[in-house]
Amino acid sequence: MRATLVFTLPEEADDHRAALEGHLWREVVAELDRELRSIAKHGEEPAANHAAWARELLYRILDQSGVELP
Numbered sequence: 001m002r003a004t005l006v007f008t009l010p011e012e013a014d015d016h017r018a019a020l021e022g023h024l025w026r027e028v029v030a031e032l033d034r035e036l037r038s039i040a041k042h043g044e045e046p047a048a049n050h051a052a053w054a055r056e057l058l059y060r061i062l063d064q065s066g067v068e069l070p
Helices: 013-042 047-065
Strands: none
Touching: 013 047
16 A cells, blocks of 8 residues: 655645654654553552553543554
8 A cells, every 4th residue: 555645835844744753653652651551550659540540541532532552
């Protein structure tokens, strides 16, 4: 499969940047999820509870956005 994205610069510079950096954002969110999971699993209270809450919130937002982590 092949896809070509066309942007009118500078008007669509933000969209262009988002397209170029989308994979980086995905990796950042995945790393955040891994860190929160580790803290929730191995951390001490209250940090473990806060990390579990933040992870639940992250997954709720991802679900509402129709985005899945790798």
